[in-house]
Amino acid sequence: MRVLVTGSSGFVGSRLLKVLANKKNVKVFAAAHRESIDCPVTVRILKNFELSSSVDWTPNLIGMDVIVHAAARVHVMNDQALDPLEAFREVNVNGALKLAEQAASAGVRRFVFISSIKVNGESTTTNDTYSPEAEPAPLDPYGVSKMEAELGLKAIAERTGMEVVIIRPVLVYGPGVKANFLKMMQWLDKGVPLPFGAIRNSRSLVALDNLVDLIALCTEHPAAANQTFLVSDGEDLSTSELLRRMARALDKPARLIPVPVWILRLGARLLGKSDLSQRLCGSLRVDISKTREILGWKPVVSVDSALKEAATHFKESRKQ
Template sequence: MTDNRTAAVTGATGFIGKRLASVLEADGWTVRRFVRQGKGAGIVGTGDLATADSLDEALAGCGTVYHLAGHAHVTRNAADDEAQFEAANHIATRRMAEAAARAGCGRFVFVSTIKVHGETTDGREPFGPADAPAPEDTYAQSKWRAEEALRDVAAQTGLAFAIVRPPLVFSGEASGNIARLVGLLRRGLPLPLAGIANRRSLIGLDNLAGLLAHLGRAPAIPGVPLLPHDITLSTPDLLRRVAALKGASARLFPLPAGLLEALLRAAGRSEDAARLFGSLEIAADALPAGLGWQPRPDGNPLIAASPGRRLS
């Protein structure tokens, strides 16, 4: 008999999965942490999910499956990237969903990506769940194929499922370009970024984990993709808030954003330019009204970093 308070979490040692497992256990769940290699209490070593042959047994008795495992890193070898994305994101998701259905699991929660909708909202309205998918890179395309595979399995088996497409997830520590820029600010260097007027949606790690946990205990789960966020900021505002969290001042001054973007692109940093200057915004009403969940103001350190700001 399936215990609806037992959850399987793939990618349980990852950034989101580790936090989700802790949140579930604090809420009284028994968690099976699915990892590529490992053993111990509550640990399920599966090997490669795309080829593992013991998934049915590992999932027996689980009420909810949270599938977070996948491949996101891009290398310089496009062919290798495509093969890894296909196996780790698409095929593994299909096999996990099929195994969950055979094992009698009650529901399947899949963490996809906002990039399924595209890379930018420049020149258009913010993304919403009714927007047609338009994945551009191999990573987003593999996540879209994974979503389609999950829908196919659900249609054949009746497996209840939810798809979550989060934007950038923030936990208090910046990464990538933002981390590098904040490092410069902490050394007292001024940056010519005050003139950037883009809009990028984010979600705090605790808020995303809270939403995922809610989907495991809610009486019903929605039939539309979920696009969660808890704040929308420009690049300068994001830098100011992250710097404030680090106890630093953000010394920003304006230069024409178009000029700065052109210089980055000329230097072969087109992807960096897109992230710094482009918008990727989620609509304020993207989550269904009857979902029964709202982000918490203390679920994202960026919100508290600017007193008086409301969730956007």
């Protein structure tokens, strides 16, 4: 089986390359925008990959069996684009659909699309969960672009017969994680007192190894064809509990002050950080029963072991 991975230098794509390269009877190709990427020597690199509606990648797609499309314009804070939605659409919708059209024409059998839970929405109650069949309700340009790409890919699948598999991850963490997750590790490592000791929300997360294991399974499992899957660690945590367990992984004390949530939300609103307060204080839970039942999949690493690996990488990176 010949598998092409886009976004191969990214957080998810780079780990996926290593997993696929260890599989028997799998030849792995990495679509890379940069001249060099860190990947196993057995992986063949296709250079100068650009995700755009104007690029013809057909010659590179002939002979491929599966494409894992992890490349995207990612969700960023304080987006400076004049029209963020159009900027996301050019890459995440137009570029993805052009690649899928070319893949179908080249005879690619399956297209695995890494989408986002933001297609479902931004939050649930502590008792509700998102499911793959729930009505999409994206609230930001990134989520809208992923939803539009999903719809376009399903139409291509119906018209061409190429199988499409859609995976919507929740927040992904692991070695080398960036953004808010990294900031939390930095705060804990420095022993900074944090006002998050009274948060009783419930959020689904997914360890990098769990996500990559599911992606690898979806490249070959017959029952994955034309399905949409949600993925998580199968254990939902409050922000307070996550910080405590992350601190334990770092071998640091968790200095959490039990500030009432309404005060945190009010302060965030006054500072123009309502989105951040929603991620810290709000709930977002997903139901992965479909993923388990159809694919026979289960998380391969526990939350604590994944946090320990992330913490170890974090501590080693500080020494460099």
